Amino acid sequence: MKYSFLFVCIMCGLLNKATAQLCSGNLGDPILNQTFGAKGFVMPRNMTTFDAVGGCPNKGQYVISSFLFGCGSNNDHSWIKMIGDHTRDLDGNYMLVNAESTPGTVYTDTARNFCDFTNYVFSAWISNAMQNFTCGGNPVLANITFTVKKLDGTVLVTSGTGDIPVADDKVWTQYGLAFTTPANTPEVIVSVTTNPTFGCGSGFVIDDITLRSCGPLVTVTLDGSTEPGNVCADYTNPFILQGTYSTYYNDPAVQWQSSMDTGKTWQDIPGETTTTYAITRRMTGVIDYRVIGS
Numbered sequence: 448m449k450y451s452f453l454f455v456c457i458m459c460g461l462l463n464k465a466t467a468q469l470c471s472g473n474l475g476d477p478i479l480n481q482t483f484g485a486k487g488f489v490m491p492r493n494m495t496t497f498d499a500v501g502g503c504p505n506k507g508q509y510v511i512s513s514f515l516f517g518c519g520s521n522n523d524h525s526w527i528k529m530i531g532d533h534t535r536d537l538d539g540n541y542m543l544v545n546a547e548s549t550p551g552t553v554y555t556d557t558a559r560n561f562c563d564f565t566n567y568v569f570s571a572w573i574s575n576a577m578q579n580f581t582c583g584g585n586p587v588l589a590n591i592t593f594t595v596k597k598l599d600g601t602v603l604v605t606s607g608t609g610d611i612p613v614a615d616d617k618v619w620t621q622y623g624l625a626f627t628t629p630a631n632t633p634e635v636i637v638s639v640t641t642n643p644t645f646g647c648g649s650g651f652v653i654d655d656i657t658l659r660s661c662g663p664l665v666t667v668t669l670d671g672s673t674e675p676g677n678v679c680a681d682y683t684n685p686f687i688l689q690g691t692y693s694t695y696y697n698d699p700a701v702q703w704q705s706s707m708d709t710g711k712t713w714q715d716i717p718g719e720t721t722t723t724y725a726i727t728r729r730m731t732g733v734i735d736y737r738v739i740g741s
Contacts, residue, residue, distance in 0.1 A: 469568045469570060469621075469624070469625050469661070470566070470568050470661035471661075471664065472566075472661055472662050472663045472664040472665070473661075473662050473663065473664060473665050474568060474661060474662075475659050475661075475662060475739075476659070477657045477658065478558050478567075478658045478659060478660070479556055479558050479637065479656070479657060479658040480655075480656075480657050481554060481556070481656040481657075482532075482534075482536075482539065482540070482654065482655055483511050483532070483539075483540035483541060483542055483654060484511075484539075484540055485513070485536065485540060486513070486538050486540075488511055488540050489511070490511055490542070493555075494555055494556060495509065495551070495552055495553055495554055495555070496551040496552045497509040497546070497549070497551055497552075497553065499511070503515060503517065503518035504518070504543060504544065504545040505545060506520075506545050506546070506548055506549050507546075507547075507551070508544075508545055509542055509543060509545070510542075510543050511540050511542055511543075512529065512540060512541065513530075513531065513538050513539055513540050513541070514530055514531075515528075515529040515530075515543060516528040516529065516530070518543070518545075518576070518650075519581060520545070520547055520577070520581055520582050520586065520647045520648055520650060521582070523582070525577065525580055525581040525582075526576045526577055526578070526581065526650055527574075527575075527576055527577070527614070527616055527617055528616075529541065529543055529576065529617070529652060532654050532655075533572040533619050533654035533655050534654075534655065539654075540654075541652045541653065541654040542554075542652065542653050542654065543576060543650075543651075543652045544641075544650065544651055545649070546589065546641045546643050546649040546650070546651070547587070547643070547646075547647060547648060547649045547650070548643065548646065548649070549641075549649070550641065550642040550643065551640065551641065552638055552639070552640050553639040553640060553641055553653060554571075554638065554653070554656055555637065555638040555639070556636075556637055557598075557635070557636050557637075558634065558635050558636075558637060558658050560633060560634075561632060561633050561634065561635060562628065562660075563629070563631065563632065564627060564628060564629070565627065565628050565660060566625065566626075566627050566661040566662070567625070567627075567628065567658060567659065567660055567661060568624070568625050568657075568658070568659050568660075569593055569595055569623050569624055569625075569626070569637050569657075569658045570593075570621055570622060570623025570624070570656070570657055571593075571621070571622060571623060571653050571654070571655060571656040571657070572619045572620065572621050572622075572655045573589075573591060573608065573611065573620060573621075573622055573651055573652070573653045573654075574611075574614075574617040574618050574652050575588070575589055575611045575612060575613050575614060575618070575650070575651055576589075576650035576651050576652050577589075577613050577650050578613055578614070578615060579613050579615075581613065581647075581648060581650070582646075582647035582648045583647075586613065586648030586649075586650075587643055587644055587645075587646045587647060587648030587649045588611055588612065588648065588649070589608075589610070589611045589643070589648075589649050589650065589651035590607065590608060590609065590610050590611065590641065590642070590643060590649075591607065591608040591611070591622065591639060591640070591641050591651070591653075592605060592606070592607045592608075592639070592640045592641070592642070593605065593606050593607070593608075593622065593624045593637075593639055594640065595624070595626050595635050595636070595637050596635065596636045596637075596638070597632060597634075597635060597636075598634055598635075598636065603626055603628075603629070603632075603635065604624055604625075604626040605624070606622075606623070606624035611651060617652065619654070625661060637658055639653070639656065662740065663692045663740065664692065665690060665692040665738065665740060666691050666692075667688055667691075667737070667738055668689050669686060669687070669688055670686055670687055671689075682728060683728070685726075686725070687724070687725055687726070688703070688723070688724040688726065688736055688738070690703075690722045690723075690724075690738040692722075692740055699740045700720070700740065701720055701721060701722055701738060701739070701740050702715055702716075702719070702720055702738070702739050702740075703715075703716045703719035703720075703724045703736065703737075703738050704716060704736070704737050704738070705734055705735065705736050706734070706735040706736075706737075707732065707733075707734060709733070709735065710735050713737070722738070724736070724738070
């Protein structure tokens with residue numbers, strides 16, 4: 448007898464969880480999402496004060512790439528081999544910056560349509576690009592600052608990474624800050640800057656810069672379990688998804704969504720606006736489900 452199988456994957460609402468120091472609940476879909484794309488990506492010139500190049504960057508320069516080696520401060524070829532981006536996407540790019548003795552803006556953008564008194568997280572994944580013997584064994588370590596401002600320049604919040612240590616390979620670490628929008632602030636300017644001390648070094652790589660809302664902790668179970676489930680095709684048992692969320696909204700609106708492309712895109716399930724959803728019968732497929740709240 449032949450069987451087809453349906454794989455049901457359940458995901459917590461608001462997509463996923465942030466690191467504990469940034470968000471104690473769940474993160475929403477990105478408002479800003481700078482991944483640096485793949486082959487052929489060109490970064491808009493107004494997003495950075497550093498100069499773009501096509502190969503290893505000299506001081507004051509950056510490169511968007513997915514595969515580089517032999518780079519280094521003062522052309523000493525001592526930097527880490529930069530193979531692959533943070534998420535290991537096919538041909539996925541990162542931004543490699545040589546900030547030696549060069550203060551400047553690594554990335555900046557304007558985010559719009561903010562809600563008042565709402566929690567947000569602005570973050571990026573960063574790795575040092577240098578090794579212990581870079582700059583004769585005494586490199587100036589990369590040090591990055593995250594800032595969120597109003598359009599009039601008023602700083603809402605700022606936070607620094609501190610010195611990012613050298614290593615023998617890329618060590619992707621998420622840095623960033625959390626903030627709550629004040630009243631009448633529908634737009635903000637976010638920026639990633641660096642102000643290194645003078646001297647050899649200050650090389651780093653950055654990827655997946657995001658700005659996302661931080662909502663309540665949401666948990667979803669499939670027949671009481673938080674684990675994904677495999678079921679036989681043309682099943683008849685009613686598989687039940689149940690969502691729960693921590694106190695946050697006074698009168699929350701709930702919507703179940705499904706994805707047929709491993710979470711790249713999501714579609715609302717018509718009429719499913721309560722915390723319980725009974726999965727409809729299907730013959731085969733890989734389906735992700737999530738519940739979002741607002």
